[in-house]
Each structure stands twice: as C-alpha cells, then as structure tokens.
Amino acid sequence: MLQLQSLKKSYSQGSHTVEIFEDLNFELHKGEKVAIMGKSGSGKSTLLSLISGIIKPNQGDIVLDGVSYKNMSESQINDFRATHIGFVFQNFHLVSYLNALENVMLPAKVCGIENPRTKAQELLKSVGLEHRIDHLPSQLSGGEKQRVAIARALIHNPKIILADEPSGNLDDETGDAVMNTLFELIEKNNTSLILVTHSKEVANRCETTYKLALGQLLPC
Ligand SMILES: Nc1ncnc2c1ncn2[C@@H]1O[C@H](COP(=O)(O)OP(=O)(O)O)[C@@H](O)[C@H]1O
Ligand SMILES: [Mg+2]
Structure with missing residues (x-):
C-alpha cells in the first residue's frame, strides 16, 4: 500500500550536508498501524514529510496505493496529499x-x-465534541483540540494517517483518551497509520514498532 524505495535524503546548510537517509526501504500494508520511535533528530518528522510529499527525496521514490510521487508536479502532489493523507500533529x-x-x-x-x-x-460527535462545534481553538483544552484535529484528519477518508507525536503535549490520561479515539476511528475505517511517538505504551497499540536510527527503520 505504501512503499518507500531506496530513499536518500540530506539537508544542506551552507557547505555542510546532514545525511538523514542513505538508502531507506520500507513497506506498509492497507490498514496496518506502525509506530516509529527514535531519538530527537533521528529523522522521524523528515520521514513523515517525505511520505506526505511536502519535501522531496534526493533519490528514490515513494509509492502510495500504486501512485509514484516521482514524476508528480508540485500541484499534483499537493492535490494528492489533500485527497489521500490525513495529519495529526503534536501542536x-x-x-x-x-x-x-x-x-x-x-x-x-x-x-x-x-x-x-x-x-x-x-x-465531532464520534470524538465526543458535539457540544463544542462553535468553539474556537483558543476556547478548547489541549485534549479537545487534538480531538478536533483527529476529526479533521479523517473527514476525507484518507488512505493513511501520519501522526507526529500526537499525545506529546497532553498529560497521560488525556493522551490515553485521545489515542483511544484515534485508534477506534482508524480501525473502523481501515485507515493505515504511521505514528511517531516517544511513548512505549502508545507504540504498543500498533502492530509493529520500529526504531529509527542511523537512517534505518529497525523493528523492535
Ligand atoms: N529544513 C531543514 N534544514 C536543515 N536541517 C534540517 C531541516 N529539517 C530537519 N533538519 C535536521 O535533520 C535532522 C532530523 O530532523 P527531524 O526529522 O526533525 O528529526 P526528529 O523528528 O526525529 O526529531 C535534525 O538534525 C535536524 O536538525
Ligand atoms: Mg520530529
């Protein structure tokens, strides 16, 4: 369903080049849920940005549901992302x-x-916020904001949800409740999930956990 093929990604800062991935290969199946852990700076957010097409690899290709990103124009990739991918962010x-x-x-x-x-x-009803539909983000708690974000991530029935530390800014109890909601909804819709997290407990809800280290995803 999702294939990462020989991805190479580096960032250049002046004369200095930071190598993030040299030859990353990975496959995710329909409805599969994987967690990605790894030290800060190991490239987790970069990986999600590559999968969403926000940034391009230096080499290699990403294929989502048979569609290769390689020859897409910027507007094609923007449309593709808007149609097929859902996001949940820490903030x-x-x-x-x-x-x-x-x-x-x-x-x-x-x-x-x-x-x-x-x-x-x-x-909004299914995330327990039917009584908050008129509220602005500033009038919502952190957990409520993340529930709105989960509803927003799912409204267009994406093929995949990319979640970057979604419970990272929430206390344990609120984070747990929000993650319960996320998992309930994606399981109901058979949506695939790539979840970046620092929490082993959150990661354990996924079928497989990978550690990102030295540019490679290793199952753990
Ligand atoms: N736009 C950028 N330009 C230069 N370096 C970047 C850029 N984005 C990220 N990096 C660097 O790439 C590395 C990986 O970053 P990131 O993917 O954000 O890691 P993580 O999400 O695992 O903390 C870090 O060393 C970071 O400083
Ligand atoms: Mg990050």
Missing part, C-alpha cells in the same frame, strides 16, 4: 480563527467532498 495545527466545525470541514472542502458540514458534525 494540533488548528486554524485559530475557525471554530471546531469549520476546522474539521476544511479538508473536505479542499477535496470537494459532498455534505462536509454533516460529515464534520458526525465526526
């Missing part, structure tokens, strides 16, 4: 001037999905 990344309902509707509007309002209302 929620909600649009501050839109209320919960409008935030959740955004990806559906971008993709031209029918009845975005009804779908957003249903999703």
Whole structure:
C-alpha cells in the first residue's frame, strides 16, 4: 500500500550536508498501524514529510496505493496529499480563527467532498465534541483540540494517517483518551497509520514498532 524505495535524503546548510537517509526501504500494508520511535533528530518528522510529499527525496521514490510521487508536479502532489493523507500533529495545527466545525470541514472542502458540514458534525460527535462545534481553538483544552484535529484528519477518508507525536503535549490520561479515539476511528475505517511517538505504551497499540536510527527503520 505504501512503499518507500531506496530513499536518500540530506539537508544542506551552507557547505555542510546532514545525511538523514542513505538508502531507506520500507513497506506498509492497507490498514496496518506502525509506530516509529527514535531519538530527537533521528529523522522521524523528515520521514513523515517525505511520505506526505511536502519535501522531496534526493533519490528514490515513494509509492502510495500504486501512485509514484516521482514524476508528480508540485500541484499534483499537493492535490494528492489533500485527497489521500490525513495529519495529526503534536501542536494540533488548528486554524485559530475557525471554530471546531469549520476546522474539521476544511479538508473536505479542499477535496470537494459532498455534505462536509454533516460529515464534520458526525465526526465531532464520534470524538465526543458535539457540544463544542462553535468553539474556537483558543476556547478548547489541549485534549479537545487534538480531538478536533483527529476529526479533521479523517473527514476525507484518507488512505493513511501520519501522526507526529500526537499525545506529546497532553498529560497521560488525556493522551490515553485521545489515542483511544484515534485508534477506534482508524480501525473502523481501515485507515493505515504511521505514528511517531516517544511513548512505549502508545507504540504498543500498533502492530509493529520500529526504531529509527542511523537512517534505518529497525523493528523492535
Ligand atoms: N529544513 C531543514 N534544514 C536543515 N536541517 C534540517 C531541516 N529539517 C530537519 N533538519 C535536521 O535533520 C535532522 C532530523 O530532523 P527531524 O526529522 O526533525 O528529526 P526528529 O523528528 O526525529 O526529531 C535534525 O538534525 C535536524 O536538525
Ligand atoms: Mg520530529
């Protein structure tokens, strides 16, 4: 379903080059849930950015559901990302001037999905926030913001969710409850998940945990 093929990625800063991946290969199946752990700076966020097409590899290719990123233009990859990928971030990344309902509707509007309002209302209900739809992000707690972000990540029925330390800014109890909701919804929809986390307990909810070290993903 997702293939990373001989990925090479380095960042250049002046005359200095930071090598992140030299030859990374990886495969994820439909509905599979994997966790990625690894030290800060090991390249976890870079890996998610490559999978989402936000950044390009220096060499190699990414193939999602049979579609290669290699020859896509920037606008094609932006459309592809908006249609097929959902994101959950540590810092929620909600649009501050839109209320919960409008935030959740955004990806559906971008993709031209029918009845975005009804779908957003249903999703907010399924994350337990039907009483918060008019609230702005500033009027929500951290856990509530992340629930809005989860609803937003799922509204366009993405093939895959990329989650970068989604419970990293939440206390244990809130983080647990939010992760329960995320797993419940992605299992219901058979959505694939790549979850970056520092928590072994959170990682254990996935089928496989990989450690990212020295540019390689090693099962652990
Ligand atoms: N845009 C960039 N330009 C230069 N170096 C970067 C850039 N983004 C990340 N890096 C470097 O790449 C390495 C991996 O970063 P990152 O993927 O954010 O790691 P992680 O998410 O595992 O903490 C770090 O050393 C970081 O400083
Ligand atoms: Mg990171």
